[in-house]
Amino acid sequence: MQMPATRLLRVRAAARLRPDLLLWGPLGAAIAAIALLQGAGADRWLADQLYALEGGRWALQHAWFTEDLVHRWGKRLDILAWLVMACTRMVLARDAGKRAWWRPLDYLLVATLTGPLMVSWLKSWTAVDCPWDLVRYGGSHPYVELLQPRPAGHGPGQCFPAGHASAGYGWLALFFGLGALDRRWGWIGLGIALGVGLVFGISQQLRGAHFLSHDVASAAVCWLMAWVCARLMLPRQPAVKA
Template sequence: MIRSATRPLLPAVPRPAVLPGVSAGMSPRRFLLLHALWPLLTLAALSALTMGLGGDFWLADRFYALEGGRWALQNAYLTEHLIHRFGRDASTAAWLGAFAFWLYANSRPALAPWRRPLAYLLLATLLAVALASGLKSLTNMDCPWDLTRYGGEVAFFGLFDRRPPGLERGVCFPAGHASGGYAWIALYFFFLQVRPRLRWAGLATGLAVGLLFGFSQQLRGAHFLSHDVWTLAISWFVALALYLAMARREAPRPAPAERAALEGAGR
């Protein structure tokens, strides 16, 4: 019997999946190890240190003492007006600028490679801020300045503690203002798609702005350190999940001939 000439003698080997901006030498498994598992373990350890082992109170006690036994910087021009209000407006302006650039890129064929990464950046930052802000209304935790320990009128209740009926809801966890900075760690994955060499600068930008926003709010008595840790975690994993989701949709499907060869090899 004559073997069909159209059937391959050897099974076709599928091309390895390569994520946008990632070296072909890095497997998806190693990518997830570096970008998902290690960050998860690090952030979980920080959360345990701050919430479970008293790190939140240790740091807040020292800030409170340094300010003279009160939140002296709560209404200071630097922390409230410059970093909090102007910083919030600057982050919003940056998002609107990216949106304007995305609109412009959609009208210029030469900028076509930037359209999808810009859409990713806009969506990742928006989702991170929205998620952090939305969770504040559900977690029911107070700010340091509300607590009797720091001159307020409310006892401390942890994340899973039952609060007495009639007690006003707390809306301080996770940190909302810091999300306007940490959301920009999505620049890491944005540059990974368009200019991989700049990805670390993008990550540093998001971390620096998030740390600035978060640290200033801690000095005001608005948040504990753990509030910022959780906001950082939300921002990072939203950015990572959206990058992977969009990369999966963008992945090229095998050509018809290649698909037929793969199907034939599996029979």
């Protein structure tokens, strides 16, 4: 027996509004973590430990491993990976037998950019300092919490969310892009993205460029944009029910 049109519309609307744990689970955990790290002072406590271990200064700020290898060359490798993916998409466009790859690659080309771009935009107005700018760590600025008024004359900070970590966390989109082809590939892609994001983020923390909460926010923004792009560009997958 066929479902009446009005009931079918209600069922579809309810399915769209049903909470998806793939979105709200990670975002909820990130919000809780940021609140704890900033509100309870865990950010500063962790940075204090790193600062003390480096001899009361950011000794690794200009070190070869952190600045040259991870920061400078890591960014270049991220760009190279995107360009390789773009070239692969153009090559596969000529092969109808690889049609199954077209939409996931189109998605990845967009989603791996939107996360980092959103992070960059957020940095421009959150006005949060890097640790190395703070009096607490040899700088000249007082510590100001997120979205709190800044003292006159200090200018805006641009360190929240973490920009360099977003180059790694932008690849969280692999979970959805590769997962559209094979669920196991999606989990592998997720692991790779988390690993790269952690390396980028921890390296910047060792340099005094970011607090841990900055990296958590970066990962959350990249995950959000990957999810949104997946909903718009990939075949609709069943929501993970709450």
